[in-house]
Amino acid sequence: MLSSFKKSRFIVISLVELLLFLSLWQLLSMTDWFPTYVSSPAVVLGIISEFFMTGEVFPHIGISLYRSIVGFLLVVLFGTGLGILAGFFQPIGRFFDPVVSFFNPIPKIALLPVFLVWFGVTDMTRILIIFTSAFFPCFIATLDGVRGINKLYLWSAENMGASKFKMLYRVVLPAALPKIFDGWRVALALTFVMMFSSEMIGSSTGKGLGFMILNADAYGRTDIVLAAVIVIAALGFLFDRLLIGLRGRVLWWQNR
Amino acid sequence: MSCGSVMTRVVPVNKVEPKESAIKISNLRKVFERKGEEIEAIKGIDLDIKEGEFVSVVGPSGCGKSTFLHIVGGFIERTSGVVSVQGEEVGKPAPDRGMMFQESTLFPWRKVYDNVAWGLEAQKFPKADIKERVEYFLKLVGLWEFKDNLPSELSGGMKQRVSLARVLAFDPKVLLMDEPFGALDSQTRETMQVELQRIWSESKKSVIFVTHDIEEAVYLSDYVVVLTKRPSVVKEILKIELPRPREVSIRKSYDFIDYRNHIWDLLHEEENVKSIGGQSNAE
Known part of the structure; x- marks a missing residue:
């Protein structure tokens, strides 16, 4: 009962916020205060509906989602996996500590020229950019989560005769999961940010929302730019909510 | 005597012959090493606990009684000495010491x-056996009807009762209890002591029980071991000759109060003694 109430409350609040934002934007665009190249929401929404009516946006969404989701899944796999190992096995953790401090602050987009020479203008390059950017927030959150586990949980598990492997997936993983989900959420948002950045390079397939934005910008079509930005935002929103829904299911014991 | 493999036991509780050595601790x-300085926490403790005995360990705060128990449990490495359970030397944590x-x-x-079943699953008990044991021990601690609740839905006292069921379920050779009621309010604590006495007398496990509560120690124990302050040695071992089962009201008896006062004196003697050995900043 409560959760369905919370859900409907969330939807109402979201809709009200959206309406407020759109009407404010509409009002401002009717004054001269906004530069003329910022189109009104009515125009932008028209473009968006055109996107979907003609279906021209679907291949762009498809390829962009492919890049971000593959990137994100790789982050989940390696970021979480390595994070757990580094948090649990001290020597591995000690190995990674300086590595993280060194590589984490690097803007991963600065590695783009290197990846370009290496892999060319390919999805490989783009996914690598997404992966390297989103990896660290996930890895660090997992590592902290594992290191922060109450030592007595591990002692109890050892006392009850659990093997190291059993402890990893029956104690360490569930105990660190809340923190791991925090890491995934940050990583997911970053994959969408980096999806756009990575599509700014070349146009090997000529597809993708980032490419769409660049292309529209070249023709001075800010209405299309804004429309594509909103599509990216909507996708990001959708996946964020999906992740939060998954979190609620997996961490069922936290909200009972 | 042999205890056999945990897998083959049918009865939930392992019956033991009295008066054999359950835990032997020598030297x-x-x-510890802290900031390059060596700190001697335990100078030398010798204890011989027989099967079925309930032994409490008390001492001035910071005397290392918890450290002592963690060493017996294998969670902390000992610098030297021997700990053996039923004649076999032990090291790392294992289900023989719950x-x-x-x-x-x-x-x-x-x-x-599922919490009570956890240790049984980890030790690969047969499925039917797990079911039987979880039910038996949850009923023993009186919480069978809460089997589908989460720990967060239980009170502090109930949580500790489930913890007790969890540790009894895998049938350890001995029980190690590190101030298990220390975080409970005094009312709940008293109830828990009565419960523990009942459960212990049914299971007849040997217990090492660390506490800072003198009355708790006297009420529950066959022997109370009083430790000196750091670096600790055994100051005195008291045999508590109060009849069992002990009523709650036994606390009001003169014998009980005598034991209590004697231990109180020992502890206060320790508090007032200037540190010996190892520590230079005793003044």
């Missing part, structure tokens, strides 16, 4: 039932 010594901590270590992501 146990622990030196441990209970002050703070609940029930896994918050598992229901009460």
Whole structure:
């Protein structure tokens, strides 16, 4: 009962916020205060509906989602996996500590020229950019989560005769999961940010929302730019909510 | 006597012959290193606990009684000395020494039932056996009807009762209890002591019970071991000759009060003694 109430409350609040934002934007665009190249929401929404009516946006969404989701899944796999190992096995953790401090602050987009020479203008390059950017927030959150586990949980598990492997997936993983989900959420948002950045390079397939934005910008079509930005935002929103829904299911014991 | 493999036991509780040595601790010594300085926490402890005995360990705060128990449990390495359970030397943590901590270590992501089953699953008990044991021990601690609740839905006292069921379920040779009721209010604590006495007298396990509560120690124990302050040695071992089962009101008896006062004196003597050995900043 409560959760369905919370859900409907969330939807109402979201809709009200959206309406407020759109009407404010509409009002401002009717004054001269906004530069003329910022189109009104009515125009932008028209473009968006055109996107979907003609279906021209679907291949762009498809390829962009492919890049971000593959990137994100790789982050989940390696970021979480390595994070757990580094948090649990001290020597591995000690190995990674300086590595993280060194590589984490690097803007991963600065590695783009290197990846370009290496892999060319390919999805490989783009996914690598997404992966390297989103990896660290996930890895660090997992590592902290594992290191922060109450030592007595591990002692109890050892006392009850659990093997190291059993402890990893029956104690360490569930105990660190809340923190791991925090890491995934940050990583997911970053994959969408980096999806756009990575599509700014070349146009090997000529597809993708980032490419769409660049292309529209070249023709001075800010209405299309804004429309594509909103599509990216909507996708990001959708996946964020999906992740939060998954979190609620997996961490069922936290909200009972 | 042999205890056999845990897999083959049918009866939930392992019956033991009285008066055999359950835990033997000799020359146990622990030196910590902190900031390059060596701190001697335990100078040397010798104890011989027979099967079925309930032994409490008290001492001035910071005397290393918890450290002592953690060493017996294998969670902390000892500097030297021997710990043996039923004649076999032990090291790393293992289910032969069931441990209970002050703070609940029930896994918050598992229901009460699954928490009690956890150790049995880890030790690969047969499925039917797990079911039987979980039910038996949850009923023993009186919480069978809470089997589908989460630990977060239980009170502090109930959590510790589930912890006790969890540790009894895998039938350890001895029980190690580190101030298990230390975080409970005094009313609940008294109830828990009565419960523990009842459960212990049914299971007849040997217990090492660390506490800072003198009355708790006297009420529960066959022997109370009083430790000196750091670096600790055994100051005195008291045999508590109060008849069992002990009523709650036994606390009002003169014998009980005599034991209590004697231990109180010993502890206060320790508090007032200037540190000996090892420490230079005794003044």
